[in-house]
Amino acid sequence: MIKFRIFVLIFLIISITLIHETEAADYIALEARAKAERSPLSNILLGTKAATGSLINWPTFQGVHLNGKIAASFNCFGQFGLKYGSPTSNVPEWPNVAFVVPATTGPEYLYGGGIWVGGIVGEDTLVSTGINGVSTGREMTPTGYNPFQRKGTVTTYPTKQGFALRAEFTDTIHSSMNYASDYFGRPHQPLNIKLANRSYSFTDEDADDFVLYDLVITNIGDDIIHDAYVGIFFDADIGYLPSVQIHLDDLVGSIRDIGAAYMVDNDGDLISLELGDSVSVSRIFGASFLESSFPMTDTSFNWWANGVLGQGSFGPRRKENYREFQNGHIGLPLGDVNRYHLLSSGEWDYNQVMTSSIGPNDPVWTEPPYQAASNISNGADSRFLLSVGPFELLPDSSARVFYTTASADSIITRTDLMEFINTVPELYDDILNLDILETNIE
Numbered sequence: 001m002i003k004f005r006i007f008v009l010i011f012l013i014i015s016i017t018l019i020h021e022t023e024a025a026d027y028i029a030l031e032a033r034a035k036a037e038r039s040p041l042s043n044i045l046l047g048t049k050a051a052t053g054s055l056i057n058w059p060t061f062q063g064v065h066l067n068g069k070i071a072a073s074f075n076c077f078g079q080f081g082l083k084y085g086s087p088t089s090n091v092p093e094w095p096n097v098a099f100v101v102p103a104t105t106g107p108e109y110l111y112g113g114g115i116w117v118g119g120i121v122g123e124d125t126l127v128s129t130g131i132n133g134v135s136t137g138r139e140m141t142p143t144g145y146n147p148f149q150r151k152g153t154v155t156t157y158p159t160k161q162g163f164a165l166r167a168e169f170t171d172t173i174h175s176s177m178n179y180a181s182d183y184f185g186r187p188h189q190p191l192n193i194k195l196a197n198r199s200y201s202f203t204d205e206d207a208d209d210f211v212l213y214d215l216v217i218t219n220i221g222d223d224i225i226h227d228a229y230v231g232i233f234f235d236a237d238i239g240y241l242p243s244v245q246i247h248l249d250d251l252v253g254s255i256r257d258i259g260a261a262y263m264v265d266n267d268g269d270l271i272s273l274e275l276g277d278s279v280s281v282s283r284i285f286g287a288s289f290l291e292s293s294f295p296m297t298d299t300s301f302n303w304w305a306n307g308v309l310g311q312g313s314f315g316p317r318r319k320e321n322y323r324e325f326q327n328g329h330i331g332l333p334l335g336d337v338n339r340y341h342l343l344s345s346g347e348w349d350y351n352q353v354m355t356s357s358i359g360p361n362d363p364v365w366t367e368p369p370y371q372a373a374s375n376i377s378n379g380a381d382s383r384f385l386l387s388v389g390p391f392e393l394l395p396d397s398s399a400r401v402f403y404t405t406a407s408a409d410s411i412i413t414r415t416d417l418m419e420f421i422n423t424v425p426e427l428y429d430d431i432l433n434l435d436i437l438e439t440n441i442e
Helices: 002-016 023-037 270-275 336-343 352-357 370-376 417-423 434-441
Strands: 062-066 071-075 112-121 124-129 163-170 193-201 210-219 225-235 250-255 260-265 285-292 300-306 381-393 398-406
Touching: 062 163, 062 193, 071 163, 071 193, 112 193, 112 336, 112 381, 124 336, 210 225, 225 285, 225 336, 225 398, 250 352, 250 381, 250 434, 260 381, 260 434, 285 381, 285 434, 300 336, 336 381, 352 370, 381 398, 398 434
Parallel strands: none
Antiparallel strands: 062 071, 112 124, 112 225, 163 193, 193 210, 210 398, 225 381, 250 260, 260 285, 285 398, 300 381
């Protein structure tokens, strides 16, 4: 793991120094510098890595990382996983997965996810999303998208170790697409950005628990994007067997010291723990921002659970930063203005298991409704948003962020977790083996 951490550090430092170049020039310069310095970066950038087989007709709509430990997918609609309605390429050699651990026999640890980018353009508050978390509507599409050609933009990327993929997409309006208006009736208004999302996975056993992402956001419009933020949104629905119930017992938490968020099944599902590793849901799904081209002073972490107040939602809300979403929800952000509020909130939410402990006299957090507190603390249909910013994005300029999605084995080893949730929730996180995830992400 130490060797890989050194590689990541060199990768980040070299990449970020080239941020103001165009992406094509950026890669050429990056490759040349790697050659000149004979740095560990050259092990990744130089040479070529064959695709997993000869049947893949590049480019595709989605790509899948398969490294023996995990099977993880992303696409050129600004999304992770394949469950939010975007076209798939039906590549015969790739499984229909989002984030499966172990790669060939394990359960799903992710339903879907998406990239969010928000900012102020003129007097408008705008947010573009790969997925918004409530519908299959999308606001990012492959560059030059033509649905009749059935071609995406996911391609292989030069690499000597592991496997690398690249997707390119924009939030600009395509005449062939139908865009849903936001909750307040406003049609989709793009930031006018182009995004290039590159991903890397590795087969070395010291580095096979995560996928490393390199996202470049370029302003292709004529206006400055002020106070911009980028976020990654995830909805886990952890479970092994297809069931309408597997999404109702997820718990969201965080490791504040390293800026990471995670989701676990609340008790690992007793039957899977008894049956052993092949069907266990004792693992974890985690994500974290690693570095950025702009000063990353802090990371915001917001979570919410759906379907807990009738058909509504609940999420933690700080008293000093409270915003009325005006949509009947407490947590779920509908509309650009509400999504931007979460992206830029600066909040770091408490762990979901602690919901029932937040009372009316809490000095920081608003008190959850009783039914939300009693239900959500035990597990719910939960999702989270990590975000970083702010940064300014001038026309023809770019910003870059590095982030990771990760897993870890044997996070859950006990079968009495529900007793801790119901009696001493403050001890719940202490009896999870979160040190394993922290090691994989750091």
